[in-house]
Amino acid sequence: MSIGLSHYLITGALLFALGIFAMLSRKNVIAVLMGVELILNAANVNFIGFSRFGGINIGGQMAAIFVIVIAAAEAAVALAIVLNVYKNFKSVNPAEADTLRD
């Protein structure tokens, strides 16, 4: 079976599921951010698969470039927030930063 759209879709789906798992099960905010990066990469793999095999020729690549830009901005802001959370709570466990709970 030659490489086609389905291979890219399967890769994207697996990356997405693993990213969801990493986001939900990790006890470290930075590992949660790694899950978010996995999910964004899954979206990009799907975009590129459709760009090559699905008929949206260059539009998929344009969308993927915008996704990469947004991912860079997200990583920068999230890391800054994580550093501040660590400074205030002395922990990077998202369950311990619960001042707003009550």
Add this chain to the structure above:
Amino acid sequence: MFDLIFYIFMLTTIGGAVITAFHRNIVYAAFGLLFTFSGVVGLYVMANADFLAVTQLLVYVGGILILLIFGVMLTNRLASVNITVAGGGSRWFAALLSLGVLIILCFAFFGSESSHTIKTPDGKTKTISTWASYQSEPWAHSPWNKDANERILSQKYGTAAEVKAGEGSNGTANEIGILFLTDYLLPFEVVSVVLLVALVGATMIARQDPTPEEDMASDALRATN
């Protein structure tokens, strides 16, 4: 040969993602992420997206991954055992939800029995299979992107079939540059402003408190006023 290389890249991607999702040591998880990003670069190259592959290599491997490792180093006491990531009580819930998402996605992609009814331009209705419609008439009625595709195809170096196969093309950087300054000009400007604001904001948030010297300097300034 092409297939073999593709499967190697796919295995690298998925294996790195598995390490990222499951390994208890977060530094190892970061290295798994490195393999995932590199494998995704390979997948991009296999799909004739050369500019995007280079961008991914520069931004993800050279930027975001380094930023994440900096975050790990700055928020963990490296000498202590605190660096491991303890498994949480929500692990079963996470596994259940991610497996459900995977099954739903695979069903959405490959449920070839599923079909839907579309309305053809002459007023009749027609029932087509979802998966077959991807392969025969992919995104033929998509409202966006039609102009861009037509322009790209018409100014191409070869026939449309050759362009789709990536043969006779000089790479995608040229077309992406043209599209950034024509069809995607507004998103390009907006996203550049978003990036600038996000980076300035991140610098502001992560900034250290003023040092005592600066405090004394501002106090002295206040005293003189």
